Amino acid sequence: MNVCLSPCPIVFDLDGTLIDSAPDIHACVNTVLGQHQAPLLTLDQVRSFIGGGVDVLWQKVIAARELPDDKKPDYIAAFMLCYQNATNMTRLFPGVLETLELLADRGHSLGICTNKPHAVTQVILEHFGIARLFGCIIGGDSVAERKPHPAPLRAALAGLGADPQRPKAFYVGDSEFDATCAAAVPVPFLIYSKGYRQAPLSELPHAASFDHFADLPALVELQAAM
Numbered sequence: 363m364n365v366c367l368s369p370c371p372i373v374f375d376l377d378g379t380l381i382d383s384a385p386d387i388h389a390c391v392n393t394v395l396g397q398h399q400a401p402l403l404t405l406d407q408v409r410s411f412i413g414g415g416v417d418v419l420w421q422k423v424i425a426a427r428e429l430p431d432d433k434k435p436d437y438i439a440a441f442m443l444c445y446q447n448a449t450n451m452t453r454l455f456p457g458v459l460e461t462l463e464l465l466a467d468r469g470h471s472l473g474i475c476t477n478k479p480h481a482v483t484q485v486i487l488e489h490f491g492i493a494r495l496f497g498c499i500i501g502g503d504s505v506a507e508r509k510p511h512p513a514p515l516r517a518a519l520a521g522l523g524a525d526p527q528r529p530k531a532f533y534v535g536d537s538e539f540d541a542t543c544a545a546a547v548p549v550p551f552l553i554y555s556k557g558y559r560q561a562p563l564s565e566l567p568h569a570a571s572f573d574h575f576a577d578l579p580a581l582v583e584l585q586a587a588m
């Protein structure tokens with residue numbers, strides 16, 4: 363399959379793929395739990411809840427702490443207040459900046475498709491100085507559906523000018539949500555093995571996996587030539 367012979371669009375997931383955001387998300391979850399006198403959660407617990415967006419995160423927090431479901435809008439509002447520019451403990455994964463710049467220099471158009479709300483996504487990308495590299499940024503509230511539904515990834519690809527019927531492009535992500543979404547578009551999925559996925563790598567459909575961002579440019583070239 364000749365996926366793309368010339369530089370093609372590459373869309374990236376955010377949490378657990380480009381950024382290790384779990385420490386800031388964990389801190390804000392616990393801030394809200396503390397406000398409601400609920401027992402706090404560990405970093406590992408909160409990390410395992412990330413990937414489906416803020417609503418799914420709070421469904422899982424509510425289930426773990428047996429909190430009243432009808433308070434979810436209040437919890438989410440308080441969480442977003444805390445998280446709106448929470449970047450203190452968030453880091454780019456190793457090699458991300460260099461690799462994004464290299465791919466952009468090689469002519470690939472780059473996009474973001476995350477379940478994180480758009481406004482805070484923009485704040486975080488600007489904090490790390492990488493917003494300039496992305497031609498299209500789709501957040502969890504940019505279209506009506508969220509991953510694993512294919513609509514947000516289709517919107518990101520369309521925003522980068524890919525043919526919606528036969529997108530010659532890649533999606534780079536870390537989780538079950540991303541794998542299912544990419545398969546539904548369909549577009550080849552490249553999975554970052556050091557992210558937040560819960561299932562073993564072998565259980566997620568993917569074209570290829572990588573352990574370090576320095577390996578991604580060669581992987582893209584290899585996959586594009588197949």
Ligand SMILES: O=C(O)COP(=O)(O)O
Nearest residue numbers: 377413414415476477478
């Ligand atoms: O769960 C979230 O908030 C977003 O996660 P994602 O960037 O991996 O889509």
Ligand SMILES: [Mg+2]
Nearest residue numbers: 375377378536
């Ligand atoms: Mg992710």
